[in-house]
Amino acid sequence: xxxxxxxxxxxxxxxxxxxxxxxxxxxxxxxxxxxxxxxxxxxxxxxxxxxxxxxxxxxxxxxxxxxxxxxxxxxxxxxxxxxxxxxxxxxxxxxxxxxxxxxxxxxxxxxxxxxxxxxxxxxxxxxxxxxxxxxxxxxxxxxxxxxxxxxxxxxxxxxxxxxxxxxxxxxxxxxxxxxxxxxxxxxxxxxxxxxxxxxxxxxxxxxxxxxxxxxxxxxxxxxxxxxxxxxxxxxxxxxxxxxxxxxxxxxxxxxxxxxxxxxxxxxxxxxxxxxxxxxxxxxxxxxxxxxxxxxxxxxxxxxxxxxxxxxxxxxxxxxxxxxxxxxxxxxxxxxxxxxxxxxxxxxxxxxxxxxxxxxxxxxxxxxxxxxxxxxxxxxxxxxxxxxxxxxxxxxxxxxxxxxxxxxxxxxxxxxxxxxxxxxxxxxxxxxxxxxxxxxxxxxxxxxxxxxxxxxxxxxxxxxxxxxxxxxxxxxxxxxxxxxxxxxxxxxxxxxxxxxxxxxxxxxxxxxxxxxxxxxxxxxxxxxxxxxxxxxxxxxxxxxxxxxxxxxxxxxxxxxxxxxxxxxxxxxxxxxxxxxxxxxxxxxxxxxxxxxxxxxxxxxxxxxxxxxxxxxxxxxxxxxxxxxxxxxxxxxxxxxxxxxxxxxxxxxxxxxxxxxxxxxxxxxxxxxxxxxxxxxxxxxxxxxxxxxxxxxxxxxxxxxxxxxxxxxxxxxxxxxxxxxxxxxxxxxxxxxxxxxxxxxxxxxxxxxxxxxxxxxxxxxxxxxxxxxxxxxxxxxxxxx
Amino acid sequence: xxxxxxxxxxxxxxxxxxxxxxxxxxxxxxxxxxxxxxxxxxxxxxxxxxxxxxxxxxxxxxxxxxxxxxxxxxxxxxxxxxxxxxxxxxxxxxxxxxxxxxxxxxxxxxxxxxxxxxxxxxxxxxxxxxxxxxxxxxxxxxxxxxxxxxxxxxxxxxxxxxxxxxxxxxxxxxxxxxxx
Numbered sequence: 001x002x003x004x005x006x007x008x009x010x011x012x013x014x015x016x017x018x019x020x021x022x023x024x025x026x027x028x029x030x031x032x033x034x035x036x037x038x039x040x041x042x043x044x045x046x047x048x049x050x051x052x053x054x055x056x057x058x059x060x061x062x063x064x065x066x067x068x069x070x071x072x073x074x075x076x077x078x079x080x081x082x083x084x085x086x087x088x089x090x091x092x093x094x095x096x097x098x099x100x101x102x103x104x105x106x107x108x109x110x111x112x113x114x115x116x117x118x119x120x121x122x123x124x125x126x127x128x129x130x131x132x133x134x135x136x137x138x139x140x141x142x143x144x145x146x147x148x149x150x151x152x153x154x155x156x157x158x159x160x161x162x163x164x165x166x167x168x169x170x171x172x173x174x175x176x177x178x179x180x181x182x183x184x185x186x187x188x189x190x191x192x193x194x195x196x197x198x199x200x201x202x203x204x205x206x207x208x209x210x211x212x213x214x215x216x217x218x219x220x221x222x223x224x225x226x227x228x229x230x231x232x233x234x235x236x237x238x239x240x241x242x243x244x245x246x247x248x249x250x251x252x253x254x255x256x257x258x259x260x261x262x263x264x265x266x267x268x269x270x271x272x273x274x275x276x277x278x279x280x281x282x283x284x285x286x287x288x289x290x291x292x293x294x295x296x297x298x299x300x301x302x303x304x305x306x307x308x309x310x311x312x313x314x315x316x317x318x319x320x321x322x323x324x325x326x327x328x329x330x331x332x333x334x335x336x337x338x339x340x341x342x343x344x345x346x347x348x349x350x351x352x353x354x355x356x357x358x359x360x361x362x363x364x365x366x367x368x369x370x371x372x373x374x375x376x377x378x379x380x381x382x383x384x385x386x387x388x389x390x391x392x393x394x395x396x397x398x399x400x401x402x403x404x405x406x407x408x409x410x411x412x413x414x415x416x417x418x419x420x421x422x423x424x425x426x427x428x429x430x431x432x433x434x435x436x437x438x439x440x441x442x443x444x445x446x447x448x449x450x451x452x453x454x455x456x457x458x459x460x461x462x463x464x465x466x467x468x469x470x471x472x473x474x475x476x477x478x479x480x481x482x483x484x485x486x487x488x489x490x491x492x493x494x495x496x497x498x499x500x501x502x503x504x505x506x507x508x509x510x511x512x513x514x515x516x517x518x519x520x521x522x523x524x525x526x527x528x529x530x531x532x533x534x535x536x537x538x539x540x541x542x543x544x545x546x547x548x549x550x551x552x553x554x555x556x557x558x559x560x561x562x563x564x565x566x567x568x569x570x571x572x573x574x575x576x577x578x579x580x581x582x583x584x585x586x587x588x589x590x591x592x593x594x595x596x597x598x599x600x601x602x603x604x605x606x607x608x609x610x611x612x613x614x615x616x617x618x619x620x621x622x623x624x625x626x627x628x629x630x631x632x633x634x635x636x637x638x639x640x641x642x643x644x645x646x647x648x649x650x651x652x653x654x655x656x657x658x659x660x661x662x663x664x665x666x667x668x669x670x671x672x673x674x675x676x677x678x679x680x681x682x683x684x685x686x687x688x689x690x691x692x693x694x695x696x697x698x699x700x701x702x703x704x705x706x707x708x709x710x711x712x713x714x715x716x717x718x719x720x721x722x723x724x725x726x727x728x729x730x731x732x733x734x735x736x737x738x739x740x741x742x743x744x745x746x747x748x749x750x751x752x753x754x755x756x757x758x759x760x761x762x763x764x765x766x767x768x769x770x771x772x773x774x775x776x777x778x779x780x781x782x783x
Numbered sequence: 784x785x786x787x788x789x790x791x792x793x794x795x796x797x798x799x800x801x802x803x804x805x806x807x808x809x810x811x812x813x814x815x816x817x818x819x820x821x822x823x824x825x826x827x828x829x830x831x832x833x834x835x836x837x838x839x840x841x842x843x844x845x846x847x848x849x850x851x852x853x854x855x856x857x858x859x860x861x862x863x864x865x866x867x868x869x870x871x872x873x874x875x876x877x878x879x880x881x882x883x884x885x886x887x888x889x890x891x892x893x894x895x896x897x898x899x900x901x902x903x904x905x906x907x908x909x910x911x912x913x914x915x916x917x918x919x920x921x922x923x924x925x926x927x928x929x930x931x932x933x934x935x936x937x938x939x940x941x942x943x944x945x946x947x948x949x950x951x952x953x954x955x956x957x958x959x960x961x962x963x
Contacts, residue, residue, distance in 0.1 A: 008806050015809075015819045019790075023821035030823075 002624055004722045069163040072149065075120075077101035080158060089163065100144050103141060105131035120156060123148045129166065140167045193268070193289035200224055212268075212291055214261035230257035230265055237270070244274050245282065255292070267293045267497045277681070314346065317397075319418035325411055327354045327379070339398060339418050340364060366391040382411055387745050389421070396422045435484065448522075448543035449527065456481050459538065468522070468545050470515030486513040509546065521550035574632040578625045585625070589618045627749030630683070634756045639677045646671035646681065646716075650705060653686045663701030671707050674781060676761060684757045685718075687750040692720035695775075712782040713763060724771040734765065754779070784949045785897055787864075788857070792821065792834065795856040808837035818952055822864075825896060828920060830919055854928015860926035862936065875933045875941070876912050876961060880904060900926065910961040921952035930959060939963060 069086030071081045079098040082090075094097050104112045108130040119125040124147040131141050133553025187194050193209035195202055202220045212215060213228065220228075229237075243249045251273040258266040268289040275284040313320055321337035323329055332349040334756070336342070341364065342349070362368035371390060376383050385402040392398060403415040443448055448465030452458055461476045469476070469485055476484065488511040505527040512520055523544040527678050531537045596603070596611045603611070647667070654665050674681070685705075691701045704719045725733065734755040758765045762782040769775035797805045801924030809818030812833035816826055839846045862869050868886060872878035878886075883902045890897055907913070916926050927943060934941040940962040948954040 008802055011806060012802060015817070018817075018819045019821040023823050024817060024822065026823050 050548050057568060066162065068165075070160070071100065071163065072158055072160040073100055075156060086163065089134075103134070105133050107131065118158060119146065119148060125161070129170075138501065140165055141170045142166060193291070195220075195225070195287040195289070197225055197285050197287065199281070205391075210291065212260075212266055212289060213258060217259075228258050230259050237272075241272070244285070250274055256289075258289070265293075266291060266576075267296045275292045280444070280455065280651070317419070319416075319420075321354075321416040321418075322405075322413060323354050323416070324413040328352065329354060330413060336418060339396075339420060364393055368391050379414070384413070390418075391713045396420055397425050398422075415471045418712050428760045446544075448541075448545075449479065450543060451538065452481050452541075453538040454536070458484075465543060468514075468520070468543060469512075484515075487511065488513070488519070509550075519547075520545055521547045571632055574629055578629045581625050585618050589615060589622075592618065608667075624749065627753065631749055631753050631756065634680070634753060634760070639680065639760065641675055641677055643673050644676050644681050645673045646685075646707070649682055649685055650676070653682065653689055657686060657693070659693045660696070660701065662699060663696050663703060665689065665693070665703045665705070668706040671705070674714055674783070676781065680757045680760065684754055684779070685716075687754045688718040688779075691750060692718055692722065692775075692777075695722035696720060697723060697749050710780070713782055715778060715780045716777050717776055719774065719776040720776040724773055725767065725769040725775050726771060727769075730767060730769070784826055784828045785822070785894055786820045786826060787860075788821035789826060789831065789834075790822050790858040791857050792831070792853055793818075794860070795853055796838060798856075799852075800838075804838070804841055807841055808834055811837045811841070818944035825894075831859055850922060851928045854925040854930075855932050856928075857925070858929050858932030858936065869936065875937045875939060876907065876910065876959075877929065878933055879912050879959070880907055881916070902926075905956070910950040911959060913956070913958050915948065915954060915956050917954045922957040923947075923952050926955075926957070930957065934961065 015517060034500045066083055067085060069089040071079050071086045072081040077100045079086075079100055083099075086092070088104070090098060101112070112128075112130050112588060115125060115128045117132075119128075124145075126143045126145050128146070129141060130144070131139055133139055143164045144161045145167045146159055148156045149158040149160055151157045184760040187206045190206060190208055192213045194206045195209055196204040202223055202225065205217055205220045209215075209220065213220070215223070215228070226238075237254045240249065240252045240254060244252065251271065256268055256270040260266050266289075266355070269292050271288040271290075273286045273288075274282045275286060277283045313331070314333050316333055316335060319339045320331065321329065321336050322331040327431065329349045329352050332346045334346055337346055338650075340361070358372065360370055365371040374388075378388075379402075382404045384404065385400075388400040388402070390400050392400045397420075399419045399421045402416075403416045405414055405416070422502070443462050444464075445462070446464055447462075448468040449460070449462040450458065450465050458476050458479055458481050461473055463473075466473050466476065493655045505525070507522045507523065507525045509521060509523050512522055514520055523546045525542040525544075527540050528536045529538045529540050533662060592611055592615050596608065596615075600608075647670070650665075650671065651666060659665065689705075691771040693701065696703075698721060702721050704717075706717045706719075708715050734751050755765055758779050758781070763780040765777065765779040767775055769776045793809075796808065812818075812830070814830050814833060816830060820826060822891075835846055835849060839849055840864055842849075868889065869878065872881065879902075883904070887899050890899060898920075898921070900916055900922070903907075903915045903917070905913040905915060916923050923945065927945065930943055931941070942960045942962060944958045946956045946958075948956055
């Protein structure tokens with residue numbers, strides 16, 4: 001062997017030795033590991049064996065004595081082992097081979113298959129609930145809880161399970177479910193509000209509550225009952241609640257007010273019931289609300305109307321007495337007491353027996369015996385009696401109604417009503433008397449009365465009309481008025497009677513022909529006639545024969561016309577006369593002048609004086625004629641009224657008239673501006689003034705003009721301190737051609753003119769005078 | 784990889800190529816175990832790859848053929864150390880059929896940490912079997928040799944064809960028909 005080979009072998013040997021040592025150490029480690037594992041396994045084994053023996057004896061006992069059926073089956077469903085309960089339940093003998101799957105109801109086969117699959121996968125099953133069809137054909141619902149049985153290699157070899165018969169349970173459950181559904185329907189559809197609360201909060205509420213209170217269920221669940229109650233009734237209901245909480249009450253019912261979501265009140269009848277648990281503690285309260293808002297309102301209205309009715313009855317102007325079937329007073333009012341002179345207030349009469357009360361009071365009736373028997377008869381018959389008249393001893397007449405009261409056909413009592421008809425009875429009587437009175441007036445009056453309907457057919461006439469028209473009543477009635485009474489101016493009548501039918505009253509004159517053909521004048525006053533409903537049904541005419549008056553009137557008219565004519569003639573005559581008279585006067589005056597001038601030398605003083613006197617007389621004649629003319633022209637025809645300042649008028653007059661030097665004219669008060677004819681006022685005052693200034697013989701003459709105002713007139717005064725006017729002339733002087741003294745210039749016309757003007761202005765004129773002292777003339781003018 | 788594979792492999796090399804080649808490939812392969820193997824130990828598969836690669840370089844033969852030859856050799860080694868396993872089977876087809884479900888189960892009992900290939904049976908008749916070898920090691924030629932020796936053990940032969948389902952040989956389909 002060479003070196004190389006030796007080295008090679010050495011290396012290989014070395015590897016083998018090392019490999020052996022390595023293998024030995026690995027084996028040592030393995031054997032140690034094995035030893036430890038073995039020891040551990042031995043311990044575990046012995047523990048498990050003990051446990052197993054304990055458990056199996058325990059389990060055996062349990063399964064045997066278990067009340068519910070217990071079965072062990074293989075994976076095909078064949079029963080390997082079961083207890084007595086299972087045997088009994090399934091109805092099979094001790095050694096019978098049973099295939100459990102054959103029991104499953106056909107509807108549950110798929111469910112069972114799936115359940116079994118999950119059992120194998122998961123290892124256990126809970127609450128598997130199939131229906132089984134037993135041998136006798138009954139169907140039972142069962143609940144199975146089970147688990148898989150494995151062999152020592154964890155391979156499933158079978159399954160065990162406990163069967164519970166829950167047929168009854170599920171039936172009850174179903175029944176309960178149905179009942180619950182029914183209850184829910186009832187609760188939800190109940191018109192009554194239903195609330196379930198624990199002691200604090202609302203747990204449940206139905207639709208009716210939502211509708212009643214306006215809160216949603218969610219909102220309600222946040223509320224307590226007291227929070228949505230009005231404080232009005234809570235104290236009472238809280239007391240009752242307390243009693244319920246103390247166990248003194250099972251349920252109660254109160255009137256309680258709730259506040260709706262919109263703030264309005266809800267009046268309810270609230271019934272509260274306690275729901276207690278087995279320990280007798282209150283778990284819940286069931287509260288049922290009934291909306292009685294309407295009932296309360298109705299009740300209040302009823303009370304109000306009852307009150308109204310009773311106060312109505314109490315104050316009725318009819319005496320009311322209600323008696324029950326035994327004739328005891330049920331109700332009486334003030335008027336009844338007043339009518340029968342009962343001093344006690346009406347309510348004291350209640351309960352008093354009328355039959356007893358009446359005896360001793362018969363004297364109130366005028367015919368006591370008759371009335372008592374009448375009353376008894378009425379009550380016996382029990383029929384309705386109306387408008388019986390009862391005469392009382394004090395002269396009153398009462399109208400009595402008897403109304404029996406039947407309630408469902410059973411006589412219950414009766415009602416008497418008494419009305420005092422004395423006044424209306426007297427009134428009726430009076431009315432008849434009045435009617436008679438007026439009828440006789442109409443019949444006997446001097447006015448013809450004619451009543452026609454819309455077709456002018458005569459309805460009534462009186463005696464006067466008959467005599468006016470010349471027809472008898474028989475001839476007139478029922479005939480057309482215009483056919484009998486001929487009217488000359490028929491157009492007027494037609495329009496008037498049309499008016500009358502329209503409802504307008506009117507008076508008019510007509511000329512008619514009497515039956516014998518003589519013409520008469522009638523004044524007719526026509527007025528429409530109305531029926532009860534205010535509709536025109538004809539007209540009524542009152543006729544007055546004015547033939548005589550008419551003739552007088554016609555005469556008067558003719559006279560006035562004549563008078564006017566002669567007045568005009570007179571005026572013209574006055575003008576003519578004055579003109580005609582004046583021209584010879586002027587001739588005489590001229591002739592006198594010429595005579596005086598031509599024969600101045602030949603005439604002696606006496607002749608000259610006579611000539612001048614002649615001249616003077618002619619002038620006086622001239623002014624007399626002027627005065628007559630003026631006087632005759634003063635009349636209302638030619639007045640032109642305007643505002644006249646009397647002061648100005650005075651000024652004008654004093655400027656133009658002759659005032660002797662020793663006479664002074666003074667205006668003592670401011671004179672008014674009056675509404676009159678300026679010329680007339682001028683004439684008037686001028687006459688007074690010129691009269692005043694000329695009749696003063698004193699050294700110093702004074703004429704004072706004044707004016708005072710009365711309600712209707714201006715009163716002027718003209719005062720002088722002249723000679724005065726004797727008393728006998730005071731009247732005379734206002735008449736034409738009368739004058740005091742023999743003054744040549746006095747015509748005696750002036751004051752006549754004054755009087756005439758003052759008459760025009762509806763005034764008066766008078767004077768106060770004393771001889772030697774002076775005269776004051778007063779005159780008034782209407783404003 | 785189990786130590787028995789290494790000891791058998793080195794035995795085969797010594798027998799076929801001499802102790803010198805054994806020593807050379809160990810020296811050349813730079814092994815963490817320094818070529819010291821015992822059948823009860825467990826070593827890295829990389830060492831086997833290194834040894835086969837070295838051997839292939841040394842004797843100038845393809846690695847596949849060498850592995851196949853090792854398969855033929857390994858059957859005898861395994862059979863002599865565990866004769867009771869083979870005695871359970873009366874013919875080679877039934878033995879092959881039971882590799883996965885029976886033989887490998889027993890291997891796991893002895894060597895719980897053993898990394899074994901799987902054999903999925905596709906088809907089996909009395910005289911033929913078709914299966915898929917799969918292993919991350921890709922030692923299908925080793926399986927080939929073992930299968931061939933199985934038939935030889937029962938004094939028979941078989942026509943063995945294989946088809947690489949994956950190129951790296953980690954999945955290979957074997958079609959085996961017993962001759963005669």
